[in-house]
Amino acid sequence: MxxxxxxxxxxxxxxxxxxxxxxxxxxxxxxxxxxxxxYSVTKNGMGAAASAGRTFTIVRGSGKPERARPASPKGVFDxxxxxxxxxxxxxxxxxxxxxxxxxxxxxxxxxxxxxxxxxxxxxxxxxxxxxxxxxxxxxxxxxxxxxxxxxxxxxxxxxxxxxxxxxxxxxxxxxxxxxxxxxxxxxxxxxxGDEVAVSALAILEPRPLFDPFVLETKARPADGGGYVLDGVKSLVARAADAELFLVAAELQDRGPALFLVPTSGGGVSVTAEPAMGVRAAATATVAFDGVVLPEAALLGGADQDVYAECIHRARLAWCAVAVGASQAALDYLVPYVNERVAFGEPIANRQAVAFTVSDIAIETAGMRLATWRAASRADAGKDFFREAAVARQLCVKHGAEIGSSAVQLLGGHGYTKEYPVERWYRDLRTAGVYEGALLV
Missing domain, CATH: 1.10.540.10 (Acyl-CoA dehydrogenase/oxidase, N-terminal domain)
Structure with missing residues (x-):
C-alpha cells in the first residue's frame, strides 16, 4: 500500500x-x-522569532525552472x-x-x-x-x-x-x-521546510468598482536597476504575519505585473482592516511606500498572459470556497427544516420551504460543475478564461442568494450568532468583491 x-x-x-x-x-x-x-517527523515549530528574522537572499538556481508536469488526459469529458x-x-x-x-x-x-x-x-x-x-x-x-x-x-x-x-x-x-x-x-x-513562511497574494485595492487589470499601485524602473513600488492594497489575508507578498502593480509602459516583495526590506506598513466577512483571515490594508526591489522581484517577466492567468486562477479558488460554504449551508438546512416544527408539522412540508432548499441544492451543483470544468480546462492546458468567468458569475450571484435564503429559512434564529448561517451569509458575499488572496 x-x-x-x-x-x-x-x-x-x-x-x-x-x-x-x-x-x-x-x-x-x-x-x-x-x-x-x-513518530519520526519533528513537530513543526512555527516560531514567531524564527520567522521574524527570516531574510530572502537571492540565490542562483540551476538555470531552468522546475514545473509540475501537465495533468494526464482522461480522453473523455469526466x-x-x-x-x-x-x-x-x-x-x-x-x-x-x-x-x-x-x-x-x-x-x-x-x-x-x-x-x-x-x-x-x-x-x-x-x-x-x-x-x-x-x-x-x-x-x-x-x-x-x-x-x-x-x-x-x-x-x-x-x-x-x-x-x-x-x-x-x-x-x-x-x-x-x-x-x-x-x-x-x-x-x-x-x-x-519545517517552519513555513507566511505569505500573501495582494491584488485588491481600496476603491469602488475595482478592476484588477487597471491598477493604481505603480512600479517604475529605479535608477541603477530594479523597481520602485508605490501603492495600497486592501483586504490582504494574514498580512500582519506575512514575510513575503506577491503584489499586483502597473509596471510603467508594460502593463499589470506581479512582484515579489519581502517585508524585511522596509517601506511596507500594515493596518488591520476587519471586514463584513472572512474575518477569520485577519485581513489588513498594506501600503507600499517607495519600496525598492531588485530586477529579480518581477515574476513572469511582466507577461500579460501570466498576469491574466493569475487573476482567473484566483477567481476559481474563490469559486471553490463559495461552493464549499454553499454545500455547508445546504447540509445544515436539510435536517433543520425536517426537524423544525411549526403549526404541528415540520416546516419542510411547506412548499415554499421545500422549493427554497431544492433551489439551493440545484444552484450549488451548478456552481460546482462550472468551477470544476474551468479548473479541468486549466489542467489540460486549454483556454479557461471564459469558463472561469462563467463560474465566477454563478458563484457570485447564487452564493449570495444561498446565504440569504439560509438566514431566511431559520427566521429569527438565522439572524443570531448562535447559528452559523449568518456567518456563512457574510462570507459568501465576499466572493463578489474579493480579488486575489487564493490561487489554484
Whole structure:
C-alpha cells in the first residue's frame, strides 16, 4: 500500500498528528504509515522569532525552472475526482469538521485564526500544494482541480478559516507556475521546510468598482536597476504575519505585473482592516511606500498572459470556497427544516420551504460543475478564461442568494450568532468583491 504522500500529491506529506487522527486513515489502510511518520517527523515549530528574522537572499538556481508536469488526459469529458482526489477530499472534510467548524465563531469574533489551527494546517502541507516535487513540494502533476477540491472541502468547515489556512499557499503556487530558477531557489525553501513562511497574494485595492487589470499601485524602473513600488492594497489575508507578498502593480509602459516583495526590506506598513466577512483571515490594508526591489522581484517577466492567468486562477479558488460554504449551508438546512416544527408539522412540508432548499441544492451543483470544468480546462492546458468567468458569475450571484435564503429559512434564529448561517451569509458575499488572496 502506498502512502498518502505517494498517492495523493503529498497532502499527507508530513502525516503529523492532525491527519493521523482522521478516521479516513483507518478506512484506506494507512494507520500504520501515518503513525510511523508521526513518530519520526519533528513537530513543526512555527516560531514567531524564527520567522521574524527570516531574510530572502537571492540565490542562483540551476538555470531552468522546475514545473509540475501537465495533468494526464482522461480522453473523455469526466469531472469525477479520481481515487487519489477522493481520498484528499475525504481527509480534508474530516479535518475541516474536526478542526475548523468548532472554532469558526471564535475566530470570526477575534478576526484571527487560532495559532494552533494554523500550525496544524501547515503540518498538512497545504503550502506546498502547487510546488513541484523536484523542489520539495507536493505537486507531481499540475492540478487546479485538486486545488479546487481542497479549497471546497476546507470551506465546508468554514470559509473564513479556509482562506486563512490556504492564503499562504498562493505565493509558492505562483512560483511553481511562473517563477524562474533563481526565484524558485530563493523563495521556495521557505515553504518546504519545517517552519513555513507566511505569505500573501495582494491584488485588491481600496476603491469602488475595482478592476484588477487597471491598477493604481505603480512600479517604475529605479535608477541603477530594479523597481520602485508605490501603492495600497486592501483586504490582504494574514498580512500582519506575512514575510513575503506577491503584489499586483502597473509596471510603467508594460502593463499589470506581479512582484515579489519581502517585508524585511522596509517601506511596507500594515493596518488591520476587519471586514463584513472572512474575518477569520485577519485581513489588513498594506501600503507600499517607495519600496525598492531588485530586477529579480518581477515574476513572469511582466507577461500579460501570466498576469491574466493569475487573476482567473484566483477567481476559481474563490469559486471553490463559495461552493464549499454553499454545500455547508445546504447540509445544515436539510435536517433543520425536517426537524423544525411549526403549526404541528415540520416546516419542510411547506412548499415554499421545500422549493427554497431544492433551489439551493440545484444552484450549488451548478456552481460546482462550472468551477470544476474551468479548473479541468486549466489542467489540460486549454483556454479557461471564459469558463472561469462563467463560474465566477454563478458563484457570485447564487452564493449570495444561498446565504440569504439560509438566514431566511431559520427566521429569527438565522439572524443570531448562535447559528452559523449568518456567518456563512457574510462570507459568501465576499466572493463578489474579493480579488486575489487564493490561487489554484
Amino acid at each position: 502506498t502512502t498518502v504522500a505517494e498517492r495523493s500529491m503529498g497532502i499527507g506529506l508530513k502525516a503529523l498528528r492532525q491527519i493521523a487522527a482522521l478516521e479516513v486513515i483507518d478506512r484506506v489502510g494507512l494507520r500504520g504509515p501515518a503513525e510511523r511518520a508521526l 469531472l469525477t475526482p479520481d481515487e487519489d482526489q477522493q481520498m484528499i477530499v475525504e481527509a480534508m472534510k474530516e479535518f475541516a469538521a474536526a478542526e475548523l467548524r468548532p472554532v469558526a465563531l471564535a475566530a470570526d469574533t477575534a478576526c484571527a485564526a487560532p495559532a494552533e489551527l494554523l500550525a496544524s494546517a501547515s503540518e498538512l502541507g497545504l503550502a506546498t500544494l502547487g510546488v513541484p516535487e523536484e523542489l520539495g513540494g507536493s505537486a507531481a502533476e499540475r492540478s487546479a482541480v485538486t486545488g479546487v477540491l481542497v479549497a471546497e472541502a476546507l470551506a465546508h468547515g468554514d470559509l473564513g478559516l479556509a482562506v486563512a489556512t490556504l492564503a499562504t499557499s498562493a505565493v509558492p503556487t505562483a512560483l511553481g507556475l511562473w517563477g524562474d530558477a533563481d526565484q524558485q531557489a530563493t523563495y521556495l525553501p521557505a515553504f518546504t
